[in-house]
Structure formats: structure tokens, C-alpha cells
Amino acid sequence: MSELPLTEATILETMRHSCIFPFALPHSTTSDTEIGGHFVKNKTLVVVIFWSVSHDPEYLTEPDVFNPKRILNDTCTKAELFLPFGVGMGRCPGEILAKIAFLDFSSVDGETPIVDSKYGLTLKPMNFNVLVSKRQ
Numbered sequence: 001m002s003e004l005p006l007t008e009a010t011i012l013e014t015m016r017h018s019c020i021f022p023f024a025l026p027h028s029t030t031s032d033t034e035i036g037g038h039f040v041k042n043k044t045l046v047v048v049i050f051w052s053v054s055h056d057p058e059y060l061t062e063p064d065v066f067n068p069k070r071i072l073n074d075t076c077t078k079a080e081l082f083l084p085f086g087v088g089m090g091r092c093p094g095e096i097l098a099k100i101a102f103l104d105f106s107s108v109d110g111e112t113p114i115v116d117s118k119y120g121l122t123l124k125p126m127n128f129n130v131l132v133s134k135r136q
């Protein structure tokens, strides 16, 4: 077994590469508002496309390349492009629980995890082996 301890930051970066939910649950505005300089009427359906936000070539160099150090190297400014748990009042209430999950994941010697996904309502990982152990 090769040692590949996944810190919270690398777990988050892995999700940035292949977010589980490519888009948020549908939300609605509760008043006339402005988003990114665009006027949005009250009671408008709003859906954030996480995949697009986290793969924007305008802000990220080689957005499709798996680079676990991307966020770590850049004083977290790119973390704003990374919204696996959603954003605002409707964001995931399980975020803290998910981040403190009591499991460690390690790669298997000689195997490279496949970081592509099958597309659907959620992004499903391709089949590959991974070692899971209880966190010490």
C-alpha cells in the first residue's frame, strides 16, 4: 500500500475535480436582486452549475487536469471557484459531518485512480480500487 494520506484540503480538491453534484438543487429568489451584475426578478428559479464554476478556464489553468495542489498553492483564492457543498443559505447542512468523516483513503500500489466520472444526476466514479481504513 502506498501512503497517500488525504488531508481535508486534498479531499476538497478531489471533489473540485469531480464534484458529486454537477449542479445545485433548484432555489428561488425571495426578492428582486442582482447576481453578478445581472438583475434577477423575485421568485426566479436559480440553479448553480458547480461543474462549470469549478472548471472555468478563465480563472483556472488547465481546469480538467487533476492537480491536488492547485488550491493549496494559491492561498485559497481559487477556493471561491470551488463549491461542492453549494453556496448561501441553501448550502449542504451535512458539510461539517462530511469533512470529519472518520475514514482514510489510500491508493493501491501500482494502480492509478481514475478521476473521470459517469455522468448522470450525480457524477458517479469509475471503477477502481481504493483502500479504506478507520482514521487513527
Ligand code: HEM
Pocket (backbone or CB within 6 Å): 015, 020, 021, 023, 024, 025, 026, 084, 085, 086, 087, 090, 091, 092, 093, 094, 095, 097, 098
Ligand atoms: C461529500 C459529501 C457531501 C457533498 C459533496 C454534499 C453536497 C451537497 C450539495 C451540493 C447540496 C445542494 C446544495 C444547494 O442546492 O445549494 C446538498 C444538499 C443537502 N445535503 Fe449534502 N453533501 C454531502 C454530505 C452530506 C451529509 C453527510 C448530509 C447529512 C448528514 C447531507 C445532507 C444534505 C441535505 C439535507 C441537503 C438539502 C439541503 C436543503 O435543500 O435545504 N449532505 N449537499
